[in-house]
Amino acid sequence: MRLANIFDLGVKELRSLRRDPMMVLLIVYAFSVAIYTAATAMPETLNRATIAIVDEDRSTVSTRIVSAFYPPYFSEPELISQFEMDERMDSGIDTFAINIPPDFQRDLLAGRRPEVQLNVDATRVSQAFTGSGYIHTIILEEVQAFLERRRDASELPVEIVVRARFNPELNQSWFGAIMEIINNVTILTIVLTGAALIREREYGTVEHLLVMPVTPFEIMTAKVWSMGLVVLLACAFSLWFVVEGMLAVPIEGSVPLFLAGAAMHLFATTALGIFLATLARSMPQFGLLLILVMLPLQMLSGGMTPRESMPELVQTVMLAAPTTHFVMLAQSILYRGAGFDVVWPQFLWLAVIGAVLFGIALSRFRKTIEASS
Incomplete structure (x- = not known):
C-alpha cells in the first residue's frame, strides 16, 4: 500500500x-x-393555525376564551355566525371552529356542565391532532381562571414544579x-x-x-x-x-x-x-x-x-x-x-x-x- x-x-x-x-x-x-x-x-409544531369562533353567549367567560387564542400557535380568531361555520370548514378556510352555546356562563355558574363544540378539519392531520389538545387545555384554563375568582377553589395537596433540562x-x-x-x-x-x-x-x-x-x-x-x-x-x-x-x-x-x-x-x-x-x-x-x-x-x-x-x-x-x-x-x-x-x-x-x-x-x-x- x-x-x-x-x-x-x-x-x-x-x-x-x-x-x-x-x-x-x-x-x-x-x-x-x-x-x-x-x-x-416541524410537523408536530402548531403554527398560525386558522380558527373561527361562534360566540352565542357574548359573556365575560366567552370573551376570555376568544381572547386566549393568538399567534404564533393560532391566527387571530375569526368571529362568525353558526350558519357560516359548516361552509367555512367545507371550503378549507378554518382548521378549527369552536361553538360556544347560549347561556354558557349562566350554566357554568349554576354548577351545570355546559358543552363547547369543537369542529376540526382532520385532513390537516398534524395540526388537527396537536391543536385539539391545545384548544382543550386553553378553554379549561380560561374557565378555571374565571371560576376561581367567584368560588373558593380547592387547593391541590401537591404542587408539581417542572424544570426542563437541556431545552428549557x-x-x-x-x-x-x-x-x-x-x-x-x-x-x-x-x-x-x-x-x-x-x-x-x-x-x-x-x-x-x-x-x-x-x-x-x-x-x-x-x-x-x-x-x-x-x-x-x-x-x-x-x-x-x-x-x-x-x-x-x-x-x-x-x-x-x-x-x-x-x-x-x-x-x-x-x-x-x-x-x-x-x-x-x-x-x-x-x-x-x-x-x-x-x-x-x-x-x-x-x-x-x-x-x-x-x-x-x-x-x-x-x-x-x-x-x-x-x-x-x-x-x-x-x-x-x-x-x-x-x-x-x-x-x-x-x-x-x-x-x-x-x-x-x-x-x-x-x-x-x-x-x-
Missing part, C-alpha cells in the same frame, strides 16, 4: 465530484435549506435541526460513495484503474476519505452557520468532539455505501437499495422515537447499526454537553462496526473488480 496512491485517488474523487453539479447541489441543499426547513417546519424553552426546532444534520450525514455519505463507484463503472474508468499499479484497498480507501471529508466539512459548516448562526440553537458540548464522532460514523457509512454499490448495477438499483437500508437505519436508530419504546429484539438488532450509536453520541455531546469519558463506548462501537463493514465491503469490491477483469 502506498499513501501517495490513496491521496492521489482521493483527489481524483474530489475532482469528479466537482464536475457533477447535481451532486454538489444536493450536498449544499442537504446541509443548508433542508436543515433550516426541518427545524422551522421546549423548542422543537432545537431538536429538529440537530436530528436533520445526523440523518443527512448518514444518507449523503452512502449516496456519495455509492454514486462514485457506480459512476466509474458506468463511465468505464474502473478498467483504467485496473491497469494502474493500485490495489482495491487503495481505491476503496481513497473513496472513503475523500467522500467522508466532503460530508464532514459540510456538517461542520451546517452546524456553525445554519444551526448556531441562523437558528440560534445553543450547542452545549464540544463541536470538535462531535466532529470526531462523526468521522468515526463516516468510516462506517462510507463502507456501507461502497458495499451497496457493489450489489447494484446502476443508479436506479442503487436508489432502491438505499431506500430499503435507510428507512430502518433512521427510523429505528432512536432519533425519531426513543429506543426504550421499541421491542427489545429491535433494540438488540439495532446495536449493529452505526446510526444507533451516532445518534446516542450526537445527542449526548450536543444536547447534554457530555465529554469523551461519557461517549467513549459509542466511539468504540463505531470503530468496531466500521472495521467490520469496511472488511465486508473490501471483500465484495475485490470480487467485483475480479469479475470485471
